Amino acid sequence: MCxxxxxxxxxxxxxxxxxxxxxxKAVKSHLREGMQFCAVxxxxxxxxxxxxxxxxxxxxxxxFGVATIEEGIILRKGGITTPILILGVVPKGQYRSLxxxxxxPSLFTREQGEALSVIAKKEGKSxxxxxxxxxxxGRIGIQVExxxxxxxxxxxxxxSGLEICGIFSHFACCDDTDKSYTEMQERRFADYLKxxxxxxxxxxxxxxxxxAGILEGRGVQYDMVRDGIAMYGLYxxxxxxxxxxxxxxxxWKAKISHIKEVPAGEAISYGASFIAKEPMRVATVxxxxxxxxxxxxxxxxxxxxxxxxxxxxxxxxxxxxxVDVSHxxxxxxxxVTLLGQEGEEEISLYDWEEWGVFSYEFLCNLGNxxxxxxxxxxxxxxxxxxxxxxxxxxxxxxxx
Numbered sequence: 239m240c241x242x243x244x245x246x247x248x249x250x251x252x253x254x255x256x257x258x259x260x261x262x263k264a265v266k267s268h269l270r271e272g273m274q275f276c277a278v279x280x281x282x283x284x285x286x287x288x289x290x291x292x293x294x295x296x297x298x299x300x301x302f303g304v305a306t307i308e309e310g311i312i313l314r315k316g317g318i319t320t321p322i323l324i325l326g327v328v329p330k331g332q333y334r335s336l337x338x339x340x341x342x343p344s345l346f347t348r349e350q351g352e353a354l355s356v357i358a359k360k361e362g363k364s365x366x367x368x369x370x371x372x373x374x375x376g377r378i379g380i381q382v383e384x385x386x387x388x389x390x391x392x393x394x395x396x397x398s399g400l401e402i403c404g405i406f407s408h409f410a411c412c413d414d415t416d417k418s419y420t421e422m423q424e425r426r427f428a429d430y431l432k433x434x435x436x437x438x439x440x441x442x443x444x445x446x447x448x449x450a451g452i453l454e455g456r457g458v459q460y461d462m463v464r465d466g467i468a469m470y471g472l473y474x475x476x477x478x479x480x481x482x483x484x485x486x487x488x489x490w491k492a493k494i495s496h497i498k499e500v501p502a503g504e505a506i507s508y509g510a511s512f513i514a515k516e517p518m519r520v521a522t523v524x525x526x527x528x529x530x531x532x533x534x535x536x537x538x539x540x541x542x543x544x545x546x547x548x549x550x551x552x553x554x555x556x557x558x559x560x561v562d563v564s565h566x567x568x569x570x571x572x573x574v575t576l577l578g579q580e581g582e583e584e585i586s587l588y589d590w591e592e593w594g595v596f597s598y599e600f601l602c603n604l605g606n607x608x609x610x611x612x613x614x615x616x617x618x619x620x621x622x623x624x625x626x627x628x629x630x631x632x633x634x635x636x637x638x
Contacts, residue, residue, distance in 0.1 A: 247571070248524050249492040250609045252578070253286050255294040255619070257485040261469050262298045264482045265452055269463060276445065278466035279313070280305035280325065285530075285601040286470060286488055287610045287622045289316035294614075295469070296320050303464055307332050310341040323368055323404070325464075327378060337361045344370040345402065346379045351394045358399025368404035368443075369394060373426040374419065375410045382407075382430045388437070391430070395439055404443040405431065406464075409457065412450035413475035420456055427457075450474040453481065472587060472597055486586060488601070489578025490608070493571050494543075496522040497563065506560050507552025512537060519564040520551060523574055528556040530604040531576065538593040543568050545581030 266275060277299045283291035292302060292313055302318065304310050305326040313322055323342045333354060336343055345351055345367040358365050369391060372379035380387050395402055407427050411419040427446050435441060446457035449468035457463075467474055471486035500520045506512040523541065527533045533554045540547040541561055548561045548568075561574075577585055587597040606624035613619060 247493055248495075249490070249529065249576075249607075250611050251604065252489045252491065253290065253610050253612050254485070254487055254489075254616070255290070255612055255614045256616075257471060257487045258286075258291060258294055258469060259298065261471055261484050261487070262295055262465070264484060265463075265465055265468055266298075268452060268455075268482060269458060273458070274300040274443070274445075274462035276301040276303050276323070276462055276464040277469060278303040278325070278464055280309060280466075281602045282309075284467065284470050284598070285604040287612070288312055289318070290610070290612055290620070290622055292316065292318045292320075300462065303466075307335055307339075307341060311335065311339050314339045314341070321366075333357055334361075336365055337363060342366045342368055342403075344368055344378065344406075345394055345400070346370040346372075348390060348393065351397050351400060355397040355399045364399050364401045366401045366403045368406055369402050371405065371407040371427065371430055373407040373423040373430075375408045375423075377408070379407060382426050388430065388433045391434055392437055392439070395434075402442060404445065404462075405434075405441065406445045409446070409448055409451050412448065412454055412456050413473075413478055415477050417454075417456070420451075420454075424457060448474075450478070453478060467598060470601070476588065476591060486578075488604075490576040490604075491578070492523050492525045492574050492576055494521045494563075494568060494574060495524040495558070495570070497568060497570055498522075505552070507536075507555060509553055512552040518551075518562055519568070520560050521548075521563040521568050521574075522558055522560055523576075524558050525576065526555045526557040526559060528605060529607050530600065531559065532590070532595045532600055534594045535590065539590065540585060542575035542580040542583050542585060543572065545583055547583060547585075
């Protein structure tokens, strides 16, 4: 069954796949020629749809980064053949799936290494891994400043059945204007690599730079970079200079479900936090925090109706919110832009950040009641509905 745009009468998000490709090209233009590129597609590709995003950018990548083994398996079942690295932890009970689906884990403890080595012997096949270093993030990885850290790395390199083909760490503060902590992490990473080399280890693929590092030119002297949020069109922090023309990949639409006349003195939504000071024309939008629309936008944000900014009135409910359409020609079932451009006006995630939203969190929390509709060069190419078994489907002669 092929679902078109009109099938999603309540709400849908639009993912412009060509913007993903443009953003990667912009990022690569900032790097030296030949540097490898890891596309981070964890958390359903930051809410954009993991398989669809991976398919769109696979030719530009040498590696995909995920957070869990389940995400890696989804990619493999979606036909992705590019190498996959799990940037988080793999539970012991799922170790064998690493061989079955050809997925690389992050390696950083003796117990983990020994267990994987035993399985490698039983499988009769070595397992590619990346050594994870904690240079100051305090998350996972060998604590490089701890006594015995280099010896632990050497021990993991020596385990039979494990092929350590990469070493990486992660910046904690690279999007800050103060770069002193980042410089400390850079030194720790370089010192650890040097210590391994001095003990006879031939260094494999090394990678340190995340989106913030790429945009700030930190950690880009190594073999690969890992790009997450910048690939989706956002800078990691409002404090960063916007040097590259990144395009926000995701926009969000809904349709007005009801319009009413509200007299002066009447309250709108829970808690009666908004009281009409004069007669108003109020529209109901059938989207709420249950769909991932942040409740913090209550009485703050605006949406676009007919290309005109219209303020939210009162609290955002679980499934609905209300907006002032007094100065528009709004009609029931008219499309509303929650995020994105309409005419000459735009509501961006940078606007939402000014209203108190953390953009990463929003993208990851965009609900499964919101179908993702995919475009390529503004033409509809397919749909992914998280509540159905459907994945990308081809459209015939339909343009958006």
